[in-house]
Amino acid sequence: MNPVLRWFHQLGSPPYFDRFAARWAPWGYGLGLLVMGVGIYLALFSVPPDYQQGDSFRILYIHVPAAWMSLLVYVLMALYAAIALIWRIKLCEILAMACAPIGAAFTLITLATGSIWGKPMWGTWWDWDPRLTTQLILFFMYLGVIGLYHAIDDRRAAARVASLLAIVGVALVPVIRYSVVWWDNTLHQGQTVSVFGESKLHASMLPPLVWMVIGTKFWFAGSLLARARADNLYREAGKEWVRKLATGKQRSGSA
Amino acid sequence: MPEMTYAGYVLAAYLVFAVVMLWDFVAPRIRTRQILRAARLLAARRAAAAAQSEFPPQ
Numbered sequence: 525m526n527p528v529l530r531w532f533h534q535l536g537s538p539p540y541f542d543r544f545a546a547r548w549a550p551w552g553y554g555l556g557l558l559v560m561g562v563g564i565y566l567a568l569f570s571v572p573p574d575y576q577q578g579d580s581f582r583i584l585y586i587h588v589p590a591a592w593m594s595l596l597v598y599v600l601m602a603l604y605a606a607i608a609l610i611w612r613i614k615l616c617e618i619l620a621m622a623c624a625p626i627g628a629a630f631t632l633i634t635l636a637t638g639s640i641w642g643k644p645m646w647g648t649w650w651d652w653d654p655r656l657t658t659q660l661i662l663f664f665m666y667l668g669v670i671g672l673y674h675a676i677d678d679r680r681a682a683a684r685v686a687s688l689l690a691i692v693g694v695a696l697v698p699v700i701r702y703s704v705v706w707w708d709n710t711l712h713q714g715q716t717v718s719v720f721g722e723s724k725l726h727a728s729m730l731p732p733l734v735w736m737v738i739g740t741k742f743w744f745a746g747s748l749l750a751r752a753r754a755d756n757l758y759r760e761a762g763k764e765w766v767r768k769l770a771t772g773k774q775r776s777g778s779a
Numbered sequence: 780m781p782e783m784t785y786a787g788y789v790l791a792a793y794l795v796f797a798v799v800m801l802w803d804f805v806a807p808r809i810r811t812r813q814i815l816r817a818a819r820l821l822a823a824r825r826a827a828a829a830a831q832s833e834f835p836p837q
Contacts, residue, residue: 564793578784579783579785580784583789583792586792586793586796590796626803629799629800636799637795640788640792641788641792643788750807750811751806751810754810754814757815758810761814761817761821762821766814766818767822769818770816770818770822
């Protein structure tokens with residue numbers, strides 16, 4: 525069998541996944557912290573203040589990567605949910621459900637930091653602007669998935685119901701992405717940074733953003749593995765391998 | 780070094796980011812520890828019950 529395919533099959537085994545997650549989650553967190561640390565240092569001490577916004581624009585170095593992550597995590601959650609529903613892969617159920625609190629955390633950061641930036645720049649903490657409103661709905665979608673998953677005792681049934689909500693909610697992602705284009709009277713600014721086209725952000729202000737975007741990805745990988753590991757252990761709580769792990773007769777992190 | 784404008788807002792935003800990230804780091808760790816502790820206690824209870832059925836009290 526192809527080694528990559530075999531590895532995917534092995535990952536579906538709960539004890540194997542536990543060892544894998546225990547081994548690699550700290551690396552995700554560690555690399556995330558390191559890369560974000562560099563990004564935050566550059567954001568606060570290296571780049572010059574904006575000629576109009578002064579230093580308040582430094583908030584955008586956490587706001588923008590968090591906003592991108594809030595959308596990316598939702599798409600990933602819906603993808604895992606679809607795979608879990610179609611092929612009944614338990615690990616994908618676990619990964620989809622593990623995405624929800626991380627996505628909610630990034631959405632919360634987006635809303636809070638946007639609000640903090642908005643007060644001095646727009647003169648208000650909040651406005652029912654299309655981008656802000658749709659982002660708030662995304663936060664509620666995440667909470668809905670988390671709530672549904674914890675409302676039903678049978679973990680597999682709960683994951684199936686919550687997965688459906690996750691898949692339905694993915695329609696919101698393009699609405700958020702294009703809200704600044706589709707609505708004319710929006711307070712939120714349009715697209716500033718473009719991956720493929722020309723960015724409106726000056727090149728000297730770009731490096732901290734790149735560091736933060738990469739750092740949040742590593743952090744997400746670490747968090748996803750840690751949360752999926754916890755859920756995997758919970759589902760397998762009565763099994764022999766969990767008992768051995770709990771009583772120290774089996775070491776974790778050796779995958 | 781020139782004084783930062785809107786320093787309070789910048790600090791508050793980064794503080795929110797740090798607090799949420801810290802929660803994201805700590806929450807799964809606490810959960811994993813709770814699950815493993817429950818499994819350890821269950822194993823101890825089962826071992827005690829097995830020992831008692833092997834040597835019933837006189």
